[in-house]
Amino acid sequence: MSTLTAVTELAARVRRRLAPLHPGEPLGRLETLPGGHSGLTYSITAGPARYVVKAVPPGQRPVGRNDVLRQARMLYALAGSPVPVPGVVAVDEREPAWFAMEFVPGEAVEPVLDEHRLDPALCRTRMLGLAPVLRGLHQAEARGPAPAAPDALDPAGELERWSRTMRAVPAELRPGADELLPRLAATAPPGLPPVLTHGDFRLGNVLCRGKEAAAVVDWEIWGAGDPRTDLGWFLLFTDHRNFPRLGRPVPGLPGESELLDAYLDGRPAPPAFDWFRALARTKMAAIMGHNLRRHREGKHHDPDQERLPPTIAAMIRDARDILG
Known part of the structure; x- marks a missing residue:
């Protein structure tokens, strides 16, 4: 056909x-x-x-x-x-x-990665306003029978998923990963009770109108899992310096600590959260390495992928530094 x-x-x-x-x-x-x-x-x-x-x-x-x-x-x-x-x-x-x-009208802009002319103060307001939305997802009870989710992964299982992706990337494109992955595996914390997770929760996947989130979109990889996995990923996008050659400075964005406080809303900080910050960087390095490999192998031609190596290296390096 x-x-x-x-x-x-x-x-x-x-x-x-x-x-x-x-x-x-x-x-x-x-x-x-x-x-x-x-x-x-x-x-x-x-x-x-x-x-x-x-x-x-x-x-x-x-x-x-x-x-x-x-x-x-x-x-x-x-x-x-x-x-x-x-x-x-x-x-x-x-x-x-x-x-x-x-069809929900709105704009989905990732402040530190996308080209845009938004007021930095608006970007800050949107990001802080999105923290309680993520908290609401993790506390949500699905309407009617809960949709079937893949088997919930504990932190070690989540790490293994992304370790397989990372190891499929040529070694020269993931400097330091062979030292990072065993350290993460050796220090994986126990899992928290699984909740609904988005899998790629960030402003770039939220349609906003003015200051408000109008709709969370791109639910392709939702699942049931540890809430700290979503949270660590969300916080990764607060600082353009996490993305060398890719990131754009946005004055006034909340830092990781401030955004974490907005999510917690007075509750205690989750245990072993630094491990999930390191996991988020490992996941980003694996995804970028996978995309760059596909480009270089001719499976998906996109010369813009050649900008990724500095960020891949920085993600791996920063993850190792977070682990101490």
Whole structure:
């Protein structure tokens, strides 16, 4: 089946499901929505409303980042919770599966990494305001039956997942990793009771309007796990100096300690949190090393990946320093 045919058939299926929601109103075309990194992402209008459609690519299995129905289950489960998410309006489990959700206007900007002209004070307000949203996710009770999550990983299991990714990167692209990974493994703390986790929680995955978070998006790798894993990752994006050659200075952003306090809201600091700060840096180095390897092997041409080596080296070095 050609790509054009597949899109035409998908558009017909989407229109059939949305038409009863907008009787007598015109339905627009299925338009590719830029910026999606999993499955296929489109937008469509129905009368005055606009929706986002996520679909499994034709011929591909609905697993991993292409498991769009799993994402829909998470969005449905969080509806009405303290975590703002788009509302799911239609789900079609027939292959290739897809779901439609409300289009939430807003901007998703990672202050220290993205090109932008936002007021630094606004960036600070947004970041501090996002801390209670993450706390709300970790305290949330899913609506109805909880969606099936992968087996929760304890800290050692989470480390092993990213260690495999790191070891698949050529050694010259991950200087110091062979010393870092055993140290992390030897000092892995006991896990906390598992909670719902986003997996990539940061401002770049949150649509904001003004000072407020309008919707947390990109739920491709949500799971059940240790809340400190999400938290350590979130705090990594407070300082542009964590990302040599990539980061952009943003005056006034909260530091890690201030952002951690905003998340804790007077509760005691979580135990062994420095280990999770080191884990976050290890995870970032592994992801960047993986992306750079794919570029150099010709699997995904992106010359911008050649800017990553200084940050990869800094992440590994900083993780080792955090461990002491």
